[in-house]
Amino acid sequence: MSEKWIAGIDLGGTTTKIAFVTLNGELIEKWEIPTDNSNEGQNITLNIAKSIDEKLHELGKSRDSLLGAGMGAPGPVDYQTGVILNAVNLGWQDHFPLHASLEAATSLPAVIENDANCAALGEMWKGAGNGAKDVVCVTLGTGVGGGVIANGNIVQGVNGAAGEIGHITVVPFGGAPCNCGKTGCLETVASATGIVRLANEELAKEGASGRLVDILTANGSITAKDVFDCARTGDALAKGIVDTVAFHLGFALAAIANTTNPEKIVIGGGVSKAGHILLDAIHESFAKFAFSPVRESTQLALATLGNDAGVIGAAWLIKKKMDQE
Ligand SMILES: [Zn+2]
Numbered sequence: 001m002s003e004k005w006i007a008g009i010d011l012g013g014t015t016t017k018i019a020f021v022t023l024n025g026e027l028i029e030k031w032e033i034p035t036d037n038s039n040e041g042q043n044i045t046l047n048i049a050k051s052i053d054e055k056l057h058e059l060g061k062s063r064d065s066l067l068g069a070g071m072g073a074p075g076p077v078d079y080q081t082g083v084i085l086n087a088v089n090l091g092w093q094d095h096f097p098l099h100a101s102l103e104a105a106t107s108l109p110a111v112i113e114n115d116a117n118c119a120a121l122g123e124m125w126k127g128a129g130n131g132a133k134d135v136v137c138v139t140l141g142t143g144v145g146g147g148v149i150a151n152g153n154i155v156q157g158v159n160g161a162a163g164e165i166g167h168i169t170v171v172p173f174g175g176a177p178c179n180c181g182k183t184g185c186l187e188t189v190a191s192a193t194g195i196v197r198l199a200n201e202e203l204a205k206e207g208a209s210g211r212l213v214d215i216l217t218a219n220g221s222i223t224a225k226d227v228f229d230c231a232r233t234g235d236a237l238a239k240g241i242v243d244t245v246a247f248h249l250g251f252a253l254a255a256i257a258n259t260t261n262p263e264k265i266v267i268g269g270g271v272s273k274a275g276h277i278l279l280d281a282i283h284e285s286f287a288k289f290a291f292s293p294v295r296e297s298t299q300l301a302l303a304t305l306g307n308d309a310g311v312i313g314a315a316w317l318i319k320k321k322m323d324q325e
Contacts, residue, residue, distance in 0.1 A: 002065065006318045007052055007108065009071040010115060010310030011035065011044070013090060017307065018051060020059075020066075021315035025126040029055060030311060041091030045098075045105035052106065068109040070317035072118030072310045073098055076160040082112060085160070111317035115310055117154045117163060120147025122313030123266045127305040132263040136256055137303070138165050138249075140271035143179065144187040144194075148260060165256065166191070170248040189248045192224040192271050199227050199241050210237040228274035242274075242281055250285020257290050257298045268303025275302065 005028055010017040012035060019030035033051045036043045052069075056062060075086045082099020084092065092098075102110040113121070120137035129135040133152040139145040146165030148155040155162045166187035167180050175184020176197060188194045199222055202208060211230040216222050230238035253265055267279065279302055287295055305312060 002061075004067050005065055006067050006315040007069040007106070008311035008313070008315030009048060009069060010118065010314060011048075011071055011073045011090070012115075013037070013074060016044075016048060017311050018048065018055070019308070019311035019315065020055070021312060023067075023319055025312055025316070025319075027308060027312070029059065030308065031055065035090065037091035039091070040093065041096065044090060044092075045101045048102070049105040049107075063107065066108055067322065068111065068318035069102060069106050070118075070314035071098070071102060071110065071112045072115035072314045073112055074115050077112055077114050077156075078160055079156055084112070109318070109321065111321050113154065113314070113317055114147075114160070116145030117147040117156075118313035118317070119145070119268065119305075119309040120149055120163070120266070120313065121154065121316045122305055122309035122311070123268065123303055124149050124152075124313075125316045126312050127309060128266040128268075128301040128303050129264050134260065134262040135264050135266060136165075136253070136260060136262045137266045137268060138253065139269035139303075140190055140192070140249075140267065141269035142192055144185075144191050145269070148256070149262075150260060165252065168252045168255070170252055186248060186252045190245050190252075190271070195224040195227055195241065195245055195271065196222060198244060199238075202237055202241060208237060210235045212238050224271055225274075228277060232277055242277065246278060246281030247285045250282045250287075251289050253282065253300070254286050254289030254294070257286070257294045261294050262298055265298060265300050266303050267300065268305075268309065272302055 005020040008019045008021045015032045016035045017032050020028040036047055073084050075084045077084055083095050084098040099112050123129045123137050124135045135149045137147045144166030146163045148163040167185045169184050170186045171184030176188040177183050178185035178188050203216055215226050227238050227241050231242040283300055
């Protein structure tokens with residue numbers, strides 16, 4: 001009997017990542033296709049199915065080689081109906097029946113999940129979580145996403161909105177506006193956008209000096225990476241910004257850890273590429289706000305799978321479904 005694979009799909013607004021993954025979580029093949037948002041997103045699942053067939057053909061395999069298709073999608077999921085909510089950037093009307101559409105297009109059993117939760121499952125299975133069953137993941141990118149895994153299961157919540165770590169209020173008074181409609185969310189200070197905003201605030205102050213000022217003068221703008229690069233060279237203004245970001249992150253993560261006491265908190269996303277300068281600063285704040293049994297047992301770690309976390313986590317959804325049947 002030839003080896004069976006799972007199709008793991010990470011659906012994004014502009015590109016869709018697809019992979020064939022073994023039941024042990026090993027990546028066999030991974031590739032990307034553009035996401036076609038035209039025609040109210042009617043082609044999205046059809047294009048995915050076609051691409052999967054082409055890749056199988058290329059590898060000399062048939063559709064029978066696949067056990068199912070797991071997908072991470074950029075929006076909250078209604079688990080009862082398999083409907084995705086609020087995915088307007090994909091061209092879909094609110095309440096698109098994604099689960100049914102994916103099963104019809106691929107003729108495979110499908111499972112869908114929110115994309116941040118998929119990344120968390122990927123890190124739990126094959127990444128920094130390293131098989132731990134109680135893991136919290138926070139993704140620091142353009143926004144801040146999260147996933148909370150308790151005893152191997154994603155905490156979904158009554159409306160599919162659990163684990164939205166980015167919308168924990170960390171600045172209760174006078175915070176910046178967030179995309180969710182609130183103010184002072186973690187996302188407004190710990191996303192790449194939030195870090196740049198904080199830096200621009202500091203740079204606008206009278207007497208601001210240092211390397212970031214030079215970069216701003218030379219380039220007309222700065223990036224989150226500039227902030228970390230300058231902090232690494234000891235620049236005081238940049239270090240101050242990293243400390244502020246890490247303070248709020250450590251505060252929010254300690255509150256989550258005091259509630260769930262996970263084995264690991266995995267920090268991923270583009271901003272986490274800053275590495276240990278960020279992790280060490282978060283650790284300091286985390287240690288201050290986590291109470292001692294949690295501080296002694298919950299570890300902070302950098303994500304290790306990068307962009308592959310989503311497709312691996314999506315594949316895990318099918319493995320889990322099979323284990324339950
Ligand atoms: Zn928010």
